[in-house]
Amino acid sequence: MIKTLLQEFHTQFDQEPLIVRSPARINIIGEHTDYNLGFVLPAAIDMEIVFAIAPNQTNHYRFFAHNLDRYLEIPTHSIMRQVGTSAWANYLLGVIQQIQLLGYQVPAFDCIFGGDIPKGAGLSSSAALECGLALAINQTFGLGLDKLQIVKLSQKAENEFVGVKCGIMDQFANTFGRANQVIRLDCRNLSYQYFPLELSDYQLVLLDTGVHHSLASSEYNTRRQQCEEGVHIIKKYLPDIQSLRDIDNVILDAYKDHLPSIIWQRCNFIIKENQRVIDVCKALEMKDIHTVGKKMFEAHHGLQYDYEVSCPELDFLVSFAANDASVIGARMMGGGFGGCTINLIKKEGVESFVQKIKEAYFSYTSISLQTYIVKIVDGTQVINHEL
Ligand code: GLA
Numbered sequence: 070m071i072k073t074l075l076q077e078f079h080t081q082f083d084q085e086p087l088i089v090r091s092p093a094r095i096n097i098i099g100e101h102t103d104y105n106l107g108f109v110l111p112a113a114i115d116m117e118i119v120f121a122i123a124p125n126q127t128n129h130y131r132f133f134a135h136n137l138d139r140y141l142e143i144p145t146h147s148i149m150r151q152v153g154t155s156a157w158a159n160y161l162l163g164v165i166q167q168i169q170l171l172g173y174q175v176p177a178f179d180c181i182f183g184g185d186i187p188k189g190a191g192l193s194s195s196a197a198l199e200c201g202l203a204l205a206i207n208q209t210f211g212l213g214l215d216k217l218q219i220v221k222l223s224q225k226a227e228n229e230f231v232g233v234k235c236g237i238m239d240q241f242a243n244t245f246g247r248a249n250q251v252i253r254l255d256c257r258n259l260s261y262q263y264f265p266l267e268l269s270d271y272q273l274v275l276l277d278t279g280v281h282h283s284l285a286s287s288e289y290n291t292r293r294q295q296c297e298e299g300v301h302i303i304k305k306y307l308p309d310i311q312s313l314r315d316i317d318n319v320i321l322d323a324y325k326d327h328l329p330s331i332i333w334q335r336c337n338f339i340i341k342e343n344q345r346v347i348d349v350c351k352a353l354e355m356k357d358i359h360t361v362g363k364k365m366f367e368a369h370h371g372l373q374y375d376y377e378v379s380c381p382e383l384d385f386l387v388s389f390a391a392n393d394a395s396v397i398g399a400r401m402m403g404g405g406f407g408g409c410t411i412n413l414i415k416k417e418g419v420e421s422f423v424q425k426i427k428e429a430y431f432s433y434t435s436i437s438l439q440t441y442i443v444k445i446v447d448g449t450q451v452i453n454h455e456l
Pocket of ligand 1 (some may be wrong): 103104236403
């Protein structure tokens with residue numbers, strides 16, 4: 070990819086660009102906890118978007134999306150939200166706008182990007198676009214933004230310019246990722262700790278449902294509101310409470326009669342999911358990979374029945390996996406309503422499991438299942454051209 074983009078850049082723009090790679094992410098456990106100021110346990114993986122970028126001395130930002138084979142020019146003085154076939158540019162334009170809002174000048178530049186992160190698979194190609202461009206601009210124009218500023222402005226670009234109210238997990242994992250380690254991020258104060266993911270005889274495998282149900286974004290926002298409502302109600306009695314992070318099961322149960330049952334159900338899931346992140350980190354420290362897997366199954370059960378963000382395709386994959394002796398953990402990953410499941414599978418069993426589940430999934434959905442064996446890699450970084 071780097072070679073292809075470099076050649077394209079030389080041909081189109083006749084300049085030497087800076088190269089940045091920006092990875093996809095997984096999450097071991099801790100789903101829907103980020104916007105509830107809880108814990109998540111993500112990592113960057115070996116699928117990425119590569120950027121080639123250089124200043125161009127015009128008054129236009131010029132983008133070429135290699136995978137889509139589309140070109141777009143935007144005047145530097147008028148960054149407007151794009152619709153239809155140019156909507157891909159919003160992730161990039163949102164980033165430029167946020168950098169400007171921080172008080173920096175972003176001069177005109179040329180940018181070609183492309184990669185292998187499947188879109189709509191819940192692997193955060195959007196965060197890869199945002200954080201990748203943010204680092205590329207930071208580096209090209211020597212702005213001096215630090216990693217946390219890049220994370221925050223990228224999340225803001227997605228919230229405000231793209232219009233998706235995501236939490237901070239994806240951008241954080243993308244930028245702070247470290248090879249062979251998972252990051253336990255405390256979304257309340259953004260403190261974080263790396264844990265080595267020593268899988269010994271096991272492998273991380275993603276199974277891509279190939280579906281992305283349209284409910285995803287409206288239901289995501291509804292879940293956020295339901296959690297906020299839970300906090301709002303309990304706050305009437307305990308004014309110091311700011312988020313579900315400040316509520317444990319004892320408090321939640323003490324106010325059960327004051328909460329609509331669906332709200333209690335959602336809040337109960339989040340509180341348990343936070344605890345699961347802590348339990349998984351302890352298990353990682355003890356090199357107890359079986360407990361990690363067991364917690365993944367528990368998380369899926371909660372996401373399916375309590376938080377209700379799964380879908381038949383995800384449930385099919387997880388229950389098929391649960392019945393295979395070589396799989397020790399499986400669950401839906403990300404926002405839900407489609408995308409991938411994440412699976413912990415005994416290495417020697419991967420090949421035959423993948424074959425069986427591909428056939429079964431095809432009979433169930435008529436969709437051919439994409440599977441990805443993933444490695445945990447470093448976060449977004451500048452790449453040496455010689456590579
Ligand atoms: C999406 C969002 C994240 C997070 C997950 C659910 O991926 O972008 O911020 O909320 O859903 O854990």
